[in-house]
Amino acid sequence: xxxxxxxxxxxxxxxxxxxxxxxxxxxxxxxxxxxxxxxxxxxxxxxxxxxxxxxxxxxxxxxxxxxxxxxxxxxxxxxxxxxxxxxxxxxxxxxxxxxxxxxxxxxxxxxx
Amino acid sequence: xxxxxxxxxxxxxxxxxxxxxxxxxxxxxxxxxxxxxxxxxxxxxxxxxxxxxxxxxxxxxxxxxxxxxxxxxxxxxxxxxxxxxxxxxxxxxxxxxxxxxxxxxxxxxxx
Numbered sequence: 757x758x759x760x761x762x763x764x765x766x767x768x769x770x771x772x773x774x775x776x777x778x779x780x781x782x783x784x785x786x787x788x789x790x791x792x793x794x795x796x797x798x799x800x801x802x803x804x805x806x807x808x809x810x811x812x813x814x815x816x817x818x819x820x821x822x823x824x825x826x827x828x829x830x831x832x833x834x835x836x837x838x839x840x841x842x843x844x845x846x847x848x849x850x851x852x853x854x855x856x857x858x859x860x861x862x863x864x865x866x867x868x
Numbered sequence: 869x870x871x872x873x874x875x876x877x878x879x880x881x882x883x884x885x886x887x888x889x890x891x892x893x894x895x896x897x898x899x900x901x902x903x904x905x906x907x908x909x910x911x912x913x914x915x916x917x918x919x920x921x922x923x924x925x926x927x928x929x930x931x932x933x934x935x936x937x938x939x940x941x942x943x944x945x946x947x948x949x950x951x952x953x954x955x956x957x958x959x960x961x962x963x964x965x966x967x968x969x970x971x972x973x974x975x976x977x978x979x
Contacts, residue, residue, distance in 0.1 A: 760911075791969075798957065798971040799912075814966070846911055855900050857959070857967060859911035 759783070760860040762847050768866045775834040777863050779847030786852035788830035789814075790822060793844040793862070802845075805830055806852060837867045880976045887945040889973045891958035896939060898960040903932060903943045906955045906972070915943070915956075945975075953977045 763778040781788065789804040791814075801814030803822040811822050819841060823831045830849075834841055844864050848857040881887045893901075899920040904912035918925045918932045918941075925932050931944040941958050955972040 796971060799959075799969040801966065801968075804966065848911075855961065856902060856914055856917060857912075859904075859913070861911045862909075 760847055760849055760858050762845075762860040762863045764863050765861060766864050766866075768868065769837050770868055771836075771838060773837050773867075775837050775865065775867075777832040777834075777845055777847075777865070779830045779832070779860055780828050781830075781847075781849040781858070782828065783849060783851075783858065784827065785849035785858075786827075787850045788824065789848040789850075789857065790820070790830065790832045791846045791848065792816070793846055799846065802832065834865075837865075839867050841865065842867045877971070878974045878976070880978055881948050883948060883950060883977050883979050885948055887943075887948045887952070887975060887977075889943045889945075889956050889975065891941040891943075891970050893939050893941065893958070893960045893968075895960065895962055895968075896936070897962040900961050901932070901934060901941050902959045902967070903930075903941075904957045904959060904969075905952075906957065908954075912957060948975075948977050950977045950979060 760781045787806050790802045791799040793799050800816050802820050805811045805824040821833045844862050846862050847860040850857050902917040903915040905915050906912040916927045916930050916932050918934050923934050929946045933942045955974050957972045958970045959967045961967045
């Protein structure tokens with residue numbers, strides 16, 4: 757079975773802290789994505805990557821950065837967490853140019 | 869950017885009835901569409917997909933209909949069961965790499 761694993765299901769951080777969200781996929785997919793999900797707003801793309809060390813901004817990249825040093829791992833970084841970054845974060849992966857996204861279980865981040 | 873929306877944010881159906889969930893999209897260049905199901909506390913799961921060269925595709929108890937003329941997508945669930953209660957999202961793409969998602973419809977199945 758295909759698997760996308762997000763390392764933390766629940767995190768609570770303080771304003772100004774640096775936050776790392778890790779995502780690993782075992783399907784040898786080229787594409788990896790980070791979305792945030794908020795009530796009434798659906799899924800919004802933060803960043804995506806179509807190859808190792810490559811990254812592209814999505815629709816809401818401000819306040820975030822990403823790292824893809826290995827094909828299977830895509831990290832989302834909040835350099836200085838703010839309360840408006842409290843959200844559910846979803847990682848996904850897909851084969852290049854074929855479509856279907858496979859999602860992880862999500863990481864619910866609360867910033868106090 | 870793309871606008872992908874849903875006609876109704878919530879839908880309640882009796883167990884055993886058929887459910888229809890609708891989705892409108894704005895990008896006429898979109899060529900691939902997916903329906904996802906998201907249960908509480910979990911990530912979205914693939915249900916069914918359809919490419920723009922088709923207007924209907926059937927899976928197990930689910931059917932997706934695509935009307936490119938009016939840029940409308942629907943998901944039909946036959947004989948809805950309590951386990952179908954979830955939020956359903958449509959997603960579209962015209963690149964195969966970046967998807968745009970609707971806000972979701974919350975389906976509640978009444979026993």
